[in-house]
Amino acid sequence: MTHPTPIAFAAVAVVVGGITAGWVRAQVFIHSVDPHQAWRTTCPHCTLPLITSHHARAWLPHARCPHCRRQIGPPTGVVEATMILTMAALAWTVTDPLLLATLLVFTTTGVALVFTDLAVHRLPDRLTLPMFAVTATLLTTDVVTHHHPGAGVTALAGAVGTSGFYLLLTLTAGGGGGDVKLALSTGLMLGWHGYLAIVAGLVLGFALTAIGATWRLLTGRLSRGEDIAHAPGMVTATLAVALTAGYASR
Numbered sequence: 001m002t003h004p005t006p007i008a009f010a011a012v013a014v015v016v017g018g019i020t021a022g023w024v025r026a027q028v029f030i031h032s033v034d035p036h037q038a039w040r041t042t043c044p045h046c047t048l049p050l051i052t053s054h055h056a057r058a059w060l061p062h063a064r065c066p067h068c069r070r071q072i073g074p075p076t077g078v079v080e081a082t083m084i085l086t087m088a089a090l091a092w093t094v095t096d097p098l099l100l101a102t103l104l105v106f107t108t109t110g111v112a113l114v115f116t117d118l119a120v121h122r123l124p125d126r127l128t129l130p131m132f133a134v135t136a137t138l139l140t141t142d143v144v145t146h147h148h149p150g151a152g153v154t155a156l157a158g159a160v161g162t163s164g165f166y167l168l169l170t171l172t173a174g175g176g177g178g179d180v181k182l183a184l185s186t187g188l189m190l191g192w193h194g195y196l197a198i199v200a201g202l203v204l205g206f207a208l209t210a211i212g213a214t215w216r217l218l219t220g221r222l223s224r225g226e227d228i229a230h231a232p233g234m235v236t237a238t239l240a241v242a243l244t245a246g247y248a249s250r
């Protein structure tokens with residue numbers, strides 16, 4: 001059997017990215033509420049219901065309320081472009097199908113967490129914990145079926161080490177438990193690519209977070225003492241390391 005061309009992989013990723021963007025929008029909309037508030041199901045402008053059934057809870061392809069036409073969630077096209085470009089890049093560089101599936105799950109939940117963190121500085125357990133459960137299960141399957149015990153060990157070390165590092169950061173410098181739970185997944189994905197990738201991902205994540213915080217401070221979007229969102233830096237750094245490792249091993 002001949003292997004699909006990278007262009008075929010990328011074409012599938014574009015379709016998958018476009019479809020999953022609707023799920024990402026729904027998760028960002030539902031979870032972008034202040035602490036101790038019920039998850040959002042109605043339009044914040046006209047209060048008409050947008051999430052009306054358990055089934056519909058998974059999808060919200062609109063960037064505008066269909067009733068009052070005002071913007072809800074991230075601006076039009078931003079989530080869609082992020083998903084399609086990331087998934088196309090992953091499909092282009094990652095050849096192991098199970099690793100690719102794991103990274104697609106990581107990207108879908110990761111992008112939902114990034115936009116939620118940027119909106120309300122929250123990383124809900126309802127996303128971070130299933131994200132870790134599914135990525136860990138897929139990578140465990142990869143370890144067993146493709147005989148990658150070494151990658152399994154470093155992935156485990158990455159999950160323990162990275163979440164331990166963020167736990168230490170939370171206890172000493174303040175921060176959220178959500179970062180610690182997200183670090184289980186970012187550490188797992190980084191560790192799959194070796195010990196150097198764990199260190200590179202941590203350093204790059206902090207560098208991106210610092211750059212993002214400085215830019216928001218300089219443009220007046222962040223005031224001193226306000227919580228800093230770590231998810232954008234953590235998820236972007238993990239994907240950058242995975243893409244670099246995938247490209248290098250092609």
Ligand SMILES: [Zn+2]
Binds near residue numbers: 043048
């Ligand atoms: Zn509305």
